[in-house]
């Protein structure tokens with residue numbers, strides 16, 4: 001049975017899962033869900049019935065379904081363990097999960113679409129204030145991520161050395177977001193080197209926002 005991923009091209013949470021599906025070589029269908037104001041397919045009844053949180057990504061695998069990108073990544077890892085995206089050693093696994101959480105729990109939620117809309121809409125913050133908010137949380141998170149990744153710099157091209165892991169699937173979409181909002185990344189040379197290495201791999205290239213069926217980037 002084909003795996004279905006409900007996704008929006010610019011959703012970095014969905015981008016994490018797209019990378020993992022590709023790295024694992026899993027046959028899957030991308031089902032685009034528009035998050036654009038005025039369309040908001042994620043808020044329509046049929047999508048809400050599927051995912052009451054009304055967010056992407058959302059994964060269906062046969063009769064099973066779940067939302068939340070980290071839960072999806074862990075599910076894929078347990079159901080389809082090869083190639084492994086978590087190390088065999090429990091302590092190393094904890095380190096990878098910690099890195100993932102630092103991005104997915106401590107950066108992304110502060111800068112995601114509904115937070116941005118609330119800041120600009122209800123709170124009426126200026127573009128300048130908004131950009132400062134956005135860059136602040138990226139910088140706070142990336143300062144720590146750079147130190148973690150730099151410790152493995154001599155050991156390979158990825159966050160944790162020579163094996164691609166869930167850490168890379170979480171980092172690269174967050175770098176995409178930072179670049180999209182023109183956040184200076186000069187202080188994070190190791191994160192950029194990792195991003196360049198990952199983006200040479202077909203699994204990452206094919207998961208990129210501009211490669212998605214609903215992308216308007218090249219329209």
Ligand SMILES: N[C@@H](CCC(=O)N[C@@H](CS)C(=O)NCC(=O)O)C(=O)O
Nearest residue numbers: 011012013055056068069112113114
């Ligand atoms: N913690 C969730 C975050 C998911 C999330 O925020 N998705 C955004 C796109 S990146 C979304 O669906 N936003 C729609 C909305 O806020 O209406 C995860 O990791 O899956």
